[in-house]
Amino acid sequence: MLERSHLAIIAAVDARxxxxxxxxxxxxxxxxxxxxxxxxxxxxxxxxxxxxxxxLRLTQAGEQMLxxxxxxxxxxxxxxxLLKQFARGQRGALRIGMECHPCYQWLLKVITPFLSEWxxxxxxxxxxxxxxxxxxxxxxxIDILVTPDPLxxxxxxxxxxxxxxxxxxxxxxxxxxxxxxxxxxxLIDETLISYPVERERLDIYSEFLSPAKCVxxxxxxxxxxxxxLQMVAAGRGVAALPKWLVEEYAQTMPIRGVRMGKQGxxxxxxxxxxxxxxxxxxxAGFIELAGRxxxxxx
Amino acid sequence: MLERSHLAIIAAVDARxxxxxxxxxxxxxxxxxxxxxxxxxxxxxxxxxxxxxxxLRLTQAGEQMLxxxxxxxxxxxxxxxLLKQFARGQRGALRIGMECHPCYQWLLKVITPFLSEWxxxxxxxxxxxxxxxxxxxxxxxIDILVTPDPLxxxxxxxxxxxxxxxxxxxxxxxxxxxxxxxxxxxLIDETLISYPVERERLDIYSEFLSPAKCVxxxxxxxxxxxxxLQMVAAGRGVAALPKWLVEEYAQTMPIRGVRMGKQGxxxxxxxxxxxxxxxxxxxAGFIELAGRxxxxxx
DNA sequence: TGAAGCCATGAGTATTTCTCATAGATTGAT
DNA sequence: ATCAATCTATGAGAAATACTCATGGCTTCA
Numbered sequence: 001m002l003e004r005s006h007l008a009i010i011a012a013v014d015a016r017x018x019x020x021x022x023x024x025x026x027x028x029x030x031x032x033x034x035x036x037x038x039x040x041x042x043x044x045x046x047x048x049x050x051x052x053x054x055x056l057r058l059t060q061a062g063e064q065m066l067x068x069x070x071x072x073x074x075x076x077x078x079x080x081x082l083l084k085q086f087a088r089g090q091r092g093a094l095r096i097g098m099e100c101h102p103c104y105q106w107l108l109k110v111i112t113p114f115l116s117e118w119x120x121x122x123x124x125x126x127x128x129x130x131x132x133x134x135x136x137x138x139x140x141x142i143d144i145l146v147t148p149d150p151l152x153x154x155x156x157x158x159x160x161x162x163x164x165x166x167x168x169x170x171x172x173x174x175x176x177x178x179x180x181x182x183x184x185x186x187l188i189d190e191t192l193i194s195y196p197v198e199r200e201r202l203d204i205y206s207e208f209l210s211p212a213k214c215v216x217x218x219x220x221x222x223x224x225x226x227x228x229l230q231m232v233a234a235g236r237g238v239a240a241l242p243k244w245l246v247e248e249y250a251q252t253m254p255i256r257g258v259r260m261g262k263q264g265x266x267x268x269x270x271x272x273x274x275x276x277x278x279x280x281x282x283x284a285g286f287i288e289l290a291g292r293x294x295x296x297x298x
Numbered sequence: 299m300l301e302r303s304h305l306a307i308i309a310a311v312d313a314r315x316x317x318x319x320x321x322x323x324x325x326x327x328x329x330x331x332x333x334x335x336x337x338x339x340x341x342x343x344x345x346x347x348x349x350x351x352x353x354l355r356l357t358q359a360g361e362q363m364l365x366x367x368x369x370x371x372x373x374x375x376x377x378x379x380l381l382k383q384f385a386r387g388q389r390g391a392l393r394i395g396m397e398c399h400p401c402y403q404w405l406l407k408v409i410t411p412f413l414s415e416w417x418x419x420x421x422x423x424x425x426x427x428x429x430x431x432x433x434x435x436x437x438x439x440i441d442i443l444v445t446p447d448p449l450x451x452x453x454x455x456x457x458x459x460x461x462x463x464x465x466x467x468x469x470x471x472x473x474x475x476x477x478x479x480x481x482x483x484x485l486i487d488e489t490l491i492s493y494p495v496e497r498e499r500l501d502i503y504s505e506f507l508s509p510a511k512c513v514x515x516x517x518x519x520x521x522x523x524x525x526x527l528q529m530v531a532a533g534r535g536v537a538a539l540p541k542w543l544v545e546e547y548a549q550t551m552p553i554r555g556v557r558m559g560k561q562g563x564x565x566x567x568x569x570x571x572x573x574x575x576x577x578x579x580x581x582a583g584f585i586e587l588a589g590r591x592x593x594x595x596x
Numbered sequence: 597t598g599a600a601g602c603c604a605t606g607a608g609t610a611t612t613t614c615t616c617a618t619a620g621a622t623t624g625a626t
Numbered sequence: 627a628t629c630a631a632t633c634t635a636t637g638a639g640a641a642a643t644a645c646t647c648a649t650g651g652c653t654t655c656a
Contacts, residue, residue: 140355
């Protein structure tokens with residue numbers, strides 16, 4: 001069987017010209033190389049070099065093998081480099097799953113520095129999962145999950161990266177705009193705008209309206225955050241969004257965030273990964289970076 | 299160091315699905331494969347598979363390596379095939395050197411069947427040598443030499459393949475055309491046409507004219523055999539060529555061959571090869587074929 | 597002709613790779 | 627749940643392989 005070491009031998013001999021030098025460059029004794037060549041030629045049933053005195057001339061078989069060596073050796077080396085990077089976690093593909101719609105804005109702030117810190121790691125963001133975010137993690141559709149529900153489970157590892165308050169967004173001139181906080185009953189006559197997900201997963205229902213058995217007059221679903229805010233700014237309804245996000249948009253739009261309930265709705269975002277990926281450097285890097293971005297938003 | 303065997307392993311596991319089956323297909327015990335993988339993964343510093351129970355899923359590093367395996371393994375196999383053919387002498391390049399101008403016609407009759415008997419062997423014919431035919435053999439410019447002078451020399455091997463008589467070619471109606479044989483003095487008033495080589499290498503001089511201290515009236519040199527014969531047919535001179543060749547052309551041209559001297563000039567053509575190439579099957583094949591063609595020309 | 601450099605070879609050692617035997621894990625059927 | 631079948635992991639010893647050392651022959655060049 002032709003082995004990589006054989007290719008290395010023929011390439012080294014070609015490069016150095018003599019067996020002795022080739023042996024040195026291969027970190028072998030001259031004797032070892034001589035034995036190796038003898039054995040290889042015997043196995044192949046053909047000489048690789050014609051040896052006239054001390055002159056080496058490749059036979060046709062040797063030429064073929066040298067050709068192969070020059071073609072394959074660089075590929076071996078390249079893949080070894082890649083594998084080394086994988087081993088150090090310096091290279092890979094990071095597939096991020098999102099279970100938190102408004103976090104998209106925040107995610108962009110993490111991804112940008114990440115891409116420049118990890119130039120060899122590709123990033124992809126997925127938002128739809130057949131079996132939920134955790135299912136996507138377990139089925140290797142994603143490598144990291146951005147979620148507000150850290151469903152503890154063996155095999156997964158969650159890191160909190162992001163605390164914020166969920167507030168009600170209203171138009172500047174809205175009747176509720178200047179209250180210290182709103183109560184569920186305030187929304188009975190309002191049009192609520194939300195992302196298109198099941199109500200159980202909307203905090204404004206599960207933590208605010210539903211406990212008080214209130215429902216808004218109307219409920220519209222909109223996918224894009226800025227369109228949602230355009231609607232609010234146009235006085236066409238109210239929405240529930242992270243406070244930091246509202247404050248950002250408030251600089252250019254006539255909108256305002258108002259606390260929901262006396263305590264407000266406190267939220268926390270977690271990053272979940274498979275425990276088996278814990279040692280991947282770029283995953284750790286991503287989580288670390290996410291923690292840094294968090295503080296600048298508080 | 300990534301080895302071919304490692305590529306074979308990852309490819310076999312990919313193809314068979316389980317380590318046990320892969321081991322069988324590699325003619326290894328399950329244990330050996332397990333040890334090999336363990337060691338490889340340890341060397342690389344990264345796992346190649348995630349093992350969930352008995353399910354194997356390639357890691358990113360494993361994917362890379364499988365990619366490499368699928369690219370390189372066929373190339374290894376192809377080259378091994380080639381080398382096997384070289385070893386059996388079934389493939390190669392046969393470079394033929396010619397030191398016998400008129401033999402070109404004969405050579406064509408050998409090459410044609412040779413090419414079909416040895417479809418994997420390429421043929422090239424060379425006629426000019428910086429250091430003579432033997433030098434060309436020794437310097438590996440050619441692999442086989444067609445020559446009338448078997449200069450015995452250690453390292454070379456000659457095989458006679460071809461006996462013929464060198465005759466004088468004259469026009470049908472030429473005064474010498476009907477003699478049983480010509481003598482040197484007959485040529486004193488003739489124009490001799492020959493290939494452009496040194497006179498010592500022309501038999502008509504060395505074996506016929508020179509011993510009798512005769513020279514022809516004029517001597518013209520022409521490279522192409524059929525042009526030479528056109529000249530003869532036009533009555534512009536006489537030439538010395540193999541009898542069989544003259545007979546062939548005589549069917550369509552008004553020319554005739556006449557014996558030179560009472561005994562005629564007997565010639566023999568040899569094929570010379572390097573002794574180190576003696577075992578090359580296609581060389582032996584060529585020589586054998588050359589022998590067969592000879593008989594049909596006698 | 598001798599010195600230096602190169603290659604081949606045999607013998608012994610070191611290392612690697614394999615097998616055998618065994619045990620733990622997982623899967624699927626009863 | 628239990629059992630059988632199948633798969634994988636591991637340790638230990640055996641077999642095979644690869645390497646080094648020591649040496650000698652050959653080639654080249656001054």
